[in-house]
Amino acid sequence: MALLQVNNLSIAFGGLRAVDDFSLEIEKGELYGLIGPNGAGKTTVFNLLTGVYKPNEGIIRLDGEDITRKNTIEINHAGIARTFQNIRLFHQMSVIDNVKVGLTERFKYSGIEGVLHVGRYKAMEKAMDEEAMKLLKVFGLDSERDVLASNLPYGKQRKLEIARAMATSPKLLLLDEPAAGMNPNETAELMETIALVRKEFNMTILLIEHDMKLVSGICEKLTVLNFGRVLKQGETKEVLDDPEVIKAYLGED
Amino acid sequence: MAEKKRIKSNLITYGIVIGMYLIMEILMRTGNLSSHLKGLLVPMTYYAIIAVALNLCVGILGELSIGHCGFMCIGAFASAIFSKLTQNALPTPIRFFLAFVVGIAVAALFGFLIGIPVLRLKGDYLAIVTLAFGEIIKNVINAIYFGVDSKGAHISLNNVMDLGMEPDGQVIINGAMGVTGTPRDANFTIAIVVLLLALFVVLNLMNSRDGRAIMAVRDNSIAAESAGINVTRYKMMAFTISAAIAGAAGVLFSHNITSLTATSQYFGYNASIMILVYVVLGGIGNIRGSVIAAAILYLLPEMLRGLNTYRMLIYSIVLIVMMLFNWAPAAVDWRNRVKHKFIKRNA
Numbered sequence: 001m002a003l004l005q006v007n008n009l010s011i012a013f014g015g016l017r018a019v020d021d022f023s024l025e026i027e028k029g030e031l032y033g034l035i036g037p038n039g040a041g042k043t044t045v046f047n048l049l050t051g052v053y054k055p056n057e058g059i060i061r062l063d064g065e066d067i068t069r070k071n072t073i074e075i076n077h078a079g080i081a082r083t084f085q086n087i088r089l090f091h092q093m094s095v096i097d098n099v100k101v102g103l104t105e106r107f108k109y110s111g112i113e114g115v116l117h118v119g120r121y122k123a124m125e126k127a128m129d130e131e132a133m134k135l136l137k138v139f140g141l142d143s144e145r146d147v148l149a150s151n152l153p154y155g156k157q158r159k160l161e162i163a164r165a166m167a168t169s170p171k172l173l174l175l176d177e178p179a180a181g182m183n184p185n186e187t188a189e190l191m192e193t194i195a196l197v198r199k200e201f202n203m204t205i206l207l208i209e210h211d212m213k214l215v216s217g218i219c220e221k222l223t224v225l226n227f228g229r230v231l232k233q234g235e236t237k238e239v240l241d242d243p244e245v246i247k248a249y250l251g252e253d
Numbered sequence: 254m255a256e257k258k259r260i261k262s263n264l265i266t267y268g269i270v271i272g273m274y275l276i277m278e279i280l281m282r283t284g285n286l287s288s289h290l291k292g293l294l295v296p297m298t299y300y301a302i303i304a305v306a307l308n309l310c311v312g313i314l315g316e317l318s319i320g321h322c323g324f325m326c327i328g329a330f331a332s333a334i335f336s337k338l339t340q341n342a343l344p345t346p347i348r349f350f351l352a353f354v355v356g357i358a359v360a361a362l363f364g365f366l367i368g369i370p371v372l373r374l375k376g377d378y379l380a381i382v383t384l385a386f387g388e389i390i391k392n393v394i395n396a397i398y399f400g401v402d403s404k405g406a407h408i409s410l411n412n413v414m415d416l417g418m419e420p421d422g423q424v425i426i427n428g429a430m431g432v433t434g435t436p437r438d439a440n441f442t443i444a445i446v447v448l449l450l451a452l453f454v455v456l457n458l459m460n461s462r463d464g465r466a467i468m469a470v471r472d473n474s475i476a477a478e479s480a481g482i483n484v485t486r487y488k489m490m491a492f493t494i495s496a497a498i499a500g501a502a503g504v505l506f507s508h509n510i511t512s513l514t515a516t517s518q519y520f521g522y523n524a525s526i527m528i529l530v531y532v533v534l535g536g537i538g539n540i541r542g543s544v545i546a547a548a549i550l551y552l553l554p555e556m557l558r559g560l561n562t563y564r565m566l567i568y569s570i571v572l573i574v575m576m577l578f579n580w581a582p583a584a585v586d587w588r589n590r591v592k593h594k595f596i597k598r599n600a
Contacts, residue, residue: 072479073484076480081480084475088473089473093468093472094255101465101466101482102480105481114463115458117457125461146255168481
């Protein structure tokens with residue numbers, strides 16, 4: 001059974017059908033790309049998957065569990081983590097604390113223990129530090145653990161955002177234009193990071209991207225959206241060679 | 254390493270408070286403190302406490318509240334009523350301890366209840382509504398008549414006669430005349446202990462799972478939600494704790510005077526804004542700064558009473574200088590340079 005199964009998803013804002021009859025299946029361990037021209041509804045799909053918007057029609061299932069009507073927090077607990085097109089870090093907190101926020105729901109102790117620093121506090125904090133450092137090492141951020149998130153260079157902020165998402169131990173990771181605003185070197189590095197995440201955590205990833213080099217380089221399957229509807233779905237190469245897709249991206253001769 | 258730095262910074266904060274306490278105690282014991290100044294020590298401390306409470310709300314949670322004196326007012330009245338009712342029934346230490354429990358609990362309850370509607374708002378709107386709640390609390394207390402006699406409790410919004418009390422009855426809240434005859438249990442030592450406890454709670458909270466979640470909500474609530482943080486829960490938590498600490502300041506307030514009235518001077522929005530000034534000048538999110546700023550800015554106008562007409566002029570100049578010292582880029586640079594020199598010399 002597919003890890004993520006989306007059936008006939010639709011949402012309308014007023015008269016505009018931003019996403020119309022959208023279906024998608026992602027198998028465990030796949031790296032799936034969602035592409036399309038500006039305004040095609042890609043980010044809206046992400047917002048539907050993460051509970052920011054509730055769909056008018058359709059069903060979303062994660063690992064067999066119906067998550068269609070759940071809110072953002074419940075969906076995160078169910079196993080979907082995401083990053084944002086415009087980076088959203090906890091900018092006044094240190095790098096390690098950003099990751100530790102992601103660990104909040106996995107390492108629990110009571111508020112009283114937290115205020116008095118007694119009981120499970122010490123052991124749990126230590127375990128959180130170790131887990132956070134393990135993640136930061138994977139992303140090459142371990143030497144910057146105490147730096148304020150806002151003081152990191154752009155590329156590393158992107159990585160930190162992915163690290164924070166991974167800290168919630170998701171089943172599915174959604175990346176919203178991870179290469180936006182990056183130069184070719186940074187993009188190449190990002191591709192390595194994404195490959196690493198897949199390898200280290202055996203992660204299933206759905207990403208939105210404009211950078212065709214990145215998409216054709218790492219994605220196994222693609223869905224192309226145009227005007228809220230699925231234009232083409234399938235293996236990467238096959239999709240990118242499709243005349244309809246080329247027309248949507250480049251226009252007609 | 255960051256952990257050690259944090260512990261060291263916290264110890265410095267406690268050290269400053271204890272050092273200040275010892276200096277004042279020595280001056281007091283050796284008779285070097287005027288009675289005027291002696292009378293300012295407890296108020297200075299409870300203003301430091303409420304500044305810490307407000308900084309939790311403004312600096313750590315990131316929500317601007319300008320009604321915090323309302324929670325102080327609730328703590329003051331709840332504990333004053335309790336102390337008056339049990340004045341003859343309980344020994345002083347136990348009674349005063351329970352007065353703290355009552356004052357803090359009632360303020361926390363109101364913080365929670367007011368938080369439910371208020372925390373749905375953002376930014377300016379939230380500030381305006383907290384201001385309104387602060388005023389409502391003060392005005393409602395001003396209108397209440399409350400008494401106890403052998404038949405039980407009586408309450409009225411008209412006048413004392415309306416209570417219809419038995420001859421053995423005791424009026425507890427006399428409308429705008431407030432509560433009179435509260436035992437003066439508070440002293441500087443107890444006030445400092447409460448301040449240290451408030452600092453302990455807030456500083457430890459900041460360095461815990463819940464504290465990080467609260468700061469995450471402040472920095473980016475959308476990202477916090479998508480990382481599985483229950484934004485509403487953590488907002489309520491921080492706001493309630495903040496109200497509870499403000500309530501503790503209120504308990505000290507009411508047990509430091511014999512006649513407690515809900516006047517604008519102490520519980521109006523001007524007072525709330527004065528505390529916000531302490532927080533802003535001490536540095537938003539900087540708990541130690543709040544304590545120092547509250548102490549300096551509370552004592553200064555009082556110490557300058559002799560200068561009369563120039564008093565507020567000097568006060569405002571000090572405000573501007575503190576603002577520049579804390580926030581102007583050139584001043585920050587200079588402070589860092591001095592700090593580096595100092596560290597080098599020690600190394």
